[in-house]
Amino acid sequence: MTKKPLFTNLTSALFAAGLTLFLGASVMGLRLKSEGITLGVELASTQTFIELGLAGLIVFLFQLFRDRIPKLSSSATDRIAILAFLRTDKQQRLWLMLTIAALLVFPFTTGRSNIDLATLVLIYIMLAIGLNIVVGLAGLLDLGYVGFYAVGAYTYGLLYTYFGFSFWQALPVAGLFAAITGWLLGYPVLRLRGDYLAIVTLGFGEIIRLLLNNLTELTGGPNGVSSIPKPTLFGLEFSRRGDNTFHEFFGIAYDPVHRVIFLYLLALLLVMLSIYIIRRLIRMPIGRAWEALREDEIACRSLGMSPTNIKLSAFTIGATFAGFAGAFFATRQSFISPESFAFIESAIILAIVVLGGMGSQLGVVLAAIAMVLLPELAREFNEYRMLLFGLMMVLMMIWRPQGLLPAKRPHRELKTTNAEVK
Amino acid sequence: MTQPLLEVKNLVMRFGGLMAVNHVSLDVNEGQIVSLIGPNGAGKTTVFNCISGFYKPSAGEVLFKGKPMHKLPGHLIARHGMVRTFQNIRLFKEMTLLENLLVAQHMHAERNLLKGMLNLPSYKAKEQELEDRSAEWLERVNLLEFANREAGTLAYGQQRRLEIARCMVTQPTLLMLDEPAAGLNPQETQALDQLIIELRDKYSVTLLLIEHDMKLVMGISDQIVVINQGAPLATGTPAEILGNQAVIKAYLGEE
């Protein structure tokens, strides 16, 4: 590749830097503040201007030297080298066992707040791998995923409030209701082109939230549903007092951490089950059909596959996982309100899928851990979290659309003597 | 006389004011190779798209084994045993050759989620059967060694063969090939020639082709249908078509 002389880039670099300054100053230079019934403005802080100047400088330098910056993009097949130890099936199985063992031991070695955080991570993992079916495998952009999460959570919350359902009774119903909602929403929309699906699901997520907010008599409106009971272990409750409590049954002292650990283990179980199920689905005819559909819908039709049904299956199955996650979320929080199901949640889940690698289960799991833990570890980062998520989605699509840890393919290889060895 | 396998009667396709297909009729008898030819832009692919259900014909009928097809969506037509290839090759490029052929057998696969989830013996047997058929066809089109490669990495001629194999694993009665020889070199065209004849003789598949390669068309066709500017021009055996003044005029222009 020939390098252009620096000065040819100079004009475009100056232009880009000037544009950056203009864009920044126009929005950030003056800050609006409420003054009684009207608005006033004040000059933004010196720091803002310094930062703006720096941003301009960075853009200038980047544009100036852009030919000399090595390309970050890479082919779709490469996987990060750290995963070399996961090559063979045997190694994979070994590492899987070790990981599961570590995850099982983990809650007994740490404090309550860490276990709680781990449970939260597990909920996001469940949501993200569910969305991964829809976005990563079937290639359908679902921006209202949180709507199904809400359906799951409110199913349990309301079934408890009105009919006294327990968690275990409500869990399958929550999955079922979310699936039905997904089916009903998907049926009309999935026949259309992908862009429409994105915007309809976006609207759907909002509508669910609006309905939950406005149907005050049924859902409690903005006040939500509270005192949702925790799950029991074969009928044993994790409370201090009660007819049939966990600590009395086992003759140990009451400790509130038992309940936290139980919730964690439960979440872990649900996540592992989900991962297993999806792993199987990917290798089944339905999973192959999802991937084929993502690549070429017309070819699928010419081979006798019904695109609508295949998309609908991905959409419905994805929604089901959100429903389960929702019911679990409700029981963990004991309290749910429409606020927990804003668009921003859908965006976070999507960001996890995009970062991890569309279609890649391991990638998505790791991304979920990173995306939930980072803001917790660096509090000051929290304010910029969504800004960075948005930026990251754009940059990932430009440089590495397959994600940090692309999906491993193929899922099935022909093992005959004649087939070339890779 | 027995009923033709495929009957197209007075097919009409309009796009806005444009009459892309104007009362085209054709019959394809079982076990025949029928070619649809005509100058560029004659509406051949549009006829294909109407027959295979990608377009809804504006008027006319398509009967397959005597059953009306023109109101069905494309995927149901394919399930009746009528499958096609595409002029600009539509493989699942990021999937392997094997996966391409496995996906194609979706309608024959064990799609019961529960059976698959539990990995029951009946499910496993079915999957093995699909894999065996895939391997058999990969071998037949000389692509077995690339079974685990992504389809997009194949050379052009190999992609054409894979597309035919992908149709064949669906076990069709009628195979429709849209310009199968386009972009092939002479040796490849000759191999295609043999493959098409073998498909008919050994696998008892009926074929309907769109093709520009006259040598190929004249050599293998039982019947030829010529259309020009959307309208039917002539129908007949290769010898009849070669002697047809209207056809010569359409191809070479007015003297």
Next chain:
Amino acid sequence: MVPTMNESISYFIQQVINGLTVGSTYALIAIGYTMVYGIIGMINFAHGEIYMLGTYITFIVIAGLTLLGIESLPFILIAALIISMMVAGAYGFTIERVAYRPVRSSKRLIALISAIGMSIFLQNYMRLAQGSRDLAQQSIISGSWSLGTDEISVNLAYMQLIIFVITLICMVLLTLFISRSRVGRACRACSQDAGMTNLLGINTNHMIAATFVIGAMLAAVAGVLLGLYYGVVNPMIGFIAGLKAFTAAVLGGIGSIPGAVLGGLILGTAETMTGAYFSAQYKDVVAFSLLCLILLFRPSGLLGKPEVEKI
């Protein structure tokens, strides 16, 4: 008390006027969606954010000019329009350059995710720049005319008239631009066949950029007008407005500019009617349900042409 017949009629007409007011601003935003869709076939998810940006800039301009002691209303209005359009145009240009151009040749899903990422980015960028709370601006143009007879009378606020007039001016200018100017012709050519247009020596990239800039400017006009009309802004307003304008664009037939206008007017009216006769809380539900119904029964919209799939 049961309203009289005349009162009911007055109320109804009043609602139609209010509905058309809101509807014409939806139309302005919807044009941006439709134009971008027409030329590159994708939904510009960040378009609603441009509208939100326009409203912020308006408030900044008003507050800034007031601080400088300028009180001439026409001057403030024109300054707000010009500055908002400039800033929005610059944003539209940059968004296309940063988030869309690099992924234009990728798969649809990739471009969509990039667009949604851009939208999230802009929302939060504004939240950091100007805070996430509602900011209220006292109405600078108040007062209204009372029209009609003694029996049936309706109010037309000055602001509503301004909205109608400015929207109309924008539409006329846009139509002239597209049908008469060289750039407009090139844009139309691009939306029919970008590859061919490129071969003819027209820089497609420039045309696409121009489309984004024009769309953004119209959204900014809507931002100015609705900002003055409602007098409230927060970083989230672009989200809902974008959804509605998109609905309007689909309702009218995506890709069709007259369709976007018609869709905007219908949606605005339908929504206002729901608020007036049913419940204001369900206004947004109506817009969405309308979107689903159109997609279900007439995906090509009222004025759009059905798409022919290329095989």
